[in-house]
Amino acid sequence: MTAPTDQEPRRITTRRDGWVTHVVDAARQQPLSLAVAVVVAIYPGPLTERILAALAAVVLIGVAERRLGWVRALIAAGAGVVAAGTAAAVTTFAAQRIDADWATDLATHPTFAPLTPSLAALMAASAVVGPLWRRRIRLLGFAAIIALVLYDGRASSIDALLGALAGLLVGRLLREGGAAPVAWARSSRHEARILLSGVVALTAVGPLITLSAHAPVGLLAPLGGLFRDRYAVSRAALERCATRPLFPAQPPLSETCLRDSALAGAHGPGTIALSVLPLVTLLIAAALIRRGSRLAVLVAIGVDLLLGILALVYYAVLPLAVDPETGVRPDRFRVLVVHGLSIAAPLAVALLLLVFLRHFAVETPKRVRRAFAATIVAGFVVLLAVYLLVALSYSDDFRPRGQVTRLILLAPQRFVPVGFIGPEHLGPVPMGGLARVAFDSVGALFWLLLAVALLVAARRAERLETSGDDRARVRAILRRGSAGSLSHLATWPGNAYWFTPDGLAAVAYRRVGTTAITLGDPLGDPDRRPEVVALFASWCDDEGLTPVFYSVSADLRGAFDRIGWTSIQVAEETTIRPREFRMQGKKWQDIRSSINRAAANGVRAEWTRFAELPPAILRQIEEISEAWVADKALPEMGFTLGSVEEMDDPDVRLMLAVDGDGRVLAVTSWLPTWRDGVVVGWTLDFMRRAPETMNGVMEFLIASTALRAQADGIEFVSLSAAPLATQVPASASPSQTERLLTFLSRTLEPSYGFRSLLTFKLKFQPELEPLLMAYPDPLQLPVIGTALARAYMPTLSPRRIPSLLRRGGQG
Structure with a gap:
């Protein structure tokens, strides 16, 4: 048990006055946060908003107090309120002279958001925390605030954004030693996954903000509004249809009134679920993205692309048609300007995920991917077939009647959230019965199937990783016999495996393009390693891969010589007895x-x-x-270098x-x-x-x-080896391979200090054991060098490689 730190909450005593002592202690430690909580709690406004603001003050300003002290936290909170209030006053003055809904809202609503001082203090405190929490607070905090601005857009959300920006500036000025230089702190693979997960979650939460907001006017409010009930106009039309003469015999309702009647009842559990389930799917994908699921990233890309395309159709294609009632064609430019961001937002998120797809190197097993794809495709086909069968069997129940061809062509609409279609573009609607059940349910069932299938695929992938897949077989081989000090690297995510026909030996490798780079010696009986090397090389040749044995022990040099490969020392392992x-x-x-x-x-x-x-x-x-x-x-390295995840x-x-x-x-x-x-x-x-x-x-x-x-x-403690660093003196006439490795070592040395690391390990007077790299064809060296760089730095973007090479050449 460790001693409690100053930041741990004190235990509440069981005495009668224990809660009083606790409150007094809290007031002494966090006077500012409690004072602000009281102020925002009595500030005029909705009760729920005041309660949330008071809780935020206790937590967020409390964090700032502990990090900055109450004086500097007060300065940050006050600066946020003043800056937001001043900017809001100027904005209100300007809004009074602009004829727009958002301007009217700014001019007529209060300009103070109770959350503003808390957000300002938190952003100021982010300047003095470590890189991990600084990045999380700023990126996720501002992402949430910007989501409020874009999907809600009222004065309170803009006030919160201005206050947070002011707090960020104050934090930089209050930081000891003056303002820190403006620089981007590089994110590791683990942190990149967390941040991308947050972005995807916000794309799902954003429309929910619009749905829960009162009269939202944000730039993305139209996108969120597509998930609303779009049939209110049809209900109004139904009221007009119900007002008919009572003499002498009421004529039958027109086809239009019957269709309006059907539409008025369409807002039921099925259509609500169809609107919400795509957002639920994105939230599930966000949770799995945080855990590194590549399949979840692909699903999120697909859903966001679909939503972006549907928004494009609804806001940029359908409105450009001539209105059948007025004969007027809408202004194309105005349509695209007003709704352009609603179209671009989901498409931009999909593009962002695609760009950072390299951060998700852990593939879902192939059979799991195939089962997932088969389930989704089969589910869509079956549900579509069921709907068409029911719809054609009960076509007389649809209004307008006699539109069987249109009924078939518009069947895919049943899988689209109703708000993206609108009543004016919706096809024939059933009045009731089995046709209405199919009409309302098939789309929701498909999205529910997608969400559940994604969860099941993730669970199956986890089970296969820990018990039934190739990694479990590798662990069993490792426990049976010694396979070198680097053998456990074979169990890391991102590796592929090749097994001998009897399954008693294996090779763990990393596939980069057409290059298969092994991780240390072959796994299994040491006496079989030369045989395994030859078999693996033959398999790679059949598969069109270039095999490279990397960081293997020197006693395999003879095996490589016998098959005509070139081998060279790339590192020295340091071992303590x-x-x-x-x-x-x-x-x-x-x-x-x-x-x-x-x-x-x-x-x-x-x-x-x-x-x-x-x-x-x-x-x-x-x-x-x-x-x-x-x-x-440079980015965080992988391959033979582990991180927190490993x-x-x-x-x-x-x-x-x-x-x-x-x-x-x-x-x-x-x-x-x-x-x-x-x-x-x-x-x-x-x-x-x-x-x-x-x-x-x-x-x-x-x-x-x-x-x-x-x-x-x-028996031994290995300090491992520093990649691309040895004590072997350079030869007078280095080979092409030696020049390549020297170039890579010189390129990476300024950032990672491999030679310095080797010098540090030599303090322990270790035994030095050479580690080799062996390959079949010297003409493949440029490809091998690129593959090694990509294996160590999988998140290095291609556009940064030229600058990396230039730095190496100047070293």
Whole structure:
């Protein structure tokens, strides 16, 4: 158990006056947040809005108080209110002279939003938090506010946006050392998924904002309005039809009145579900995108594309036809200007997801994808067939009558939210009976099927990843026999697997284009590795792939020579033997000093697993990782270098440096090597430290791990290898391969410091074991080099490669 920090809430006592003590303590710690909560609670306005604003003040301004102090938090909140009020007053003055709905709303409604001081204080506090939370607060916060502005558009939402912008500026000015330079903090793959998930969720929540708002006037309100009930006009027409003479015999209702009567009853559970379920599907996709599902990204792209196309048809195609009643053609320019953003918004989100699709390297298993696609296609065909069968069987129940051809052609409308069609463009409508049931339900059933199928596919993919798929077979092979210190990398997401015919050996590889790059030695019996190399090379040749064995042990050089491949050393693995680990002599002075310094500062080493950590510790680890990523000029690397995601594995152990206040100073992760079901070695993977921690904290963690391994009887502790870094002196006449690897090493060194990393590891006096890269054809070297770069940096966009190459050439 760690000691509670200052930010943890105090436990409420069980004494009668415990709640009084708690309130008094809270008032002392957060006086500003409580004062603002009281003010906004008594401010005139709807009760629900005042309650939410008071809660937001307690939470958001409370965060700002703890980060900035109450004086600076007050300055930020006040500046937000003043700036928003001033800008709103100017806007109101101008709006009074503009003839538009949104201008009228601005001029006639109050200009103060109770949320404004809370948002301003929070945005100011974002300037002093770590990169992880700074990016989340700003991007997701402003995305939510902008969604309110676009889908609601009333004065209160604009006021909140102006206040948040003012708070952001104040935060930059109040930050110690002056305003921070304007720079974009690079997002890791994990964080990119979170942010893209938030964007997709907002596209689903935005229309709901319009549906719940009173008289929304935002630029995207027309898009949200497409999910409303569009049949109000038909009900009015029905009232006119009901007003008929009472003598002497009432004539039968006209076909038009009968159709209006049918339309008036169309707003039932089926049509409501058909309007909401596409948004629910987007919310489900957003949740799965956060977990890295590539299938969910593709579904979100498809849904947003569909909504964008439907908005285009409704707002830009249908209105351009001549009105049959007036014979007037609408102004095309005005239609496109007013509704252009409603058309572009979902299309832009789909494009954004497509651009960042590379962040989702974990594919859903092929059989799961096929089952999902077959379910959706079959469901659509069956439901469409059922509707057509029922509709044609009961065609006399539709109004207008005698339009069977139109009934068939417009059948796909039943799968489109009713608001995107409108009563004036809707085809024949059934009066009731079985035809009405089919009319109302088939579309909702299809979207429900899509949402459920997506959830089922995600669950099946997870089950296959953890039990029934190839990764489970690989884990079984790893536990049987030693396959090298890097063998656990084979279990990481994004890998593909090839198995020998008997299933007792395998090769884990990363496919990049037409190149298959292996991760370490073949898996299985070490005596079979030469045979496995030859079989895998033959399989790659049959598949049209170029095989590259990367980071394999030097004892396979003979196997590569026998099949005529070229091999070259690309790294040196650094290995410690715990039985011989003594830390004696002058060479170990730095290591001993780091251990003594940790003891003097009350820093302890904790050997644990990711799943055993409390949420507070997990958040600290994420912040440490994001701070490290934000300082790099290049994207977070993968392939043989793990991230936070790879630590979430029950077989992986963590060694943490934790101070007396429970603060994580540094973190390392260790991958197992097995023999006969027993761990015989640990290999260093993830290694990050918090900014401004004590010197030598990493030396302390590695030494602590070696001592732990010594006590547990572990055979070796590998400090792994620094990619593209060796101590082998360059030859006088380097080969083309050596020049390529030297070029890649020089290109990446300024950002990732692989040579410096190797120098650091040499402090532990390790054994050096060469690691090789082997390939069949030297003419493929340019392709291999590009594949290696893409494997290590899968999120590196093609447009950045030329600048990367220029930097490498100038190094």
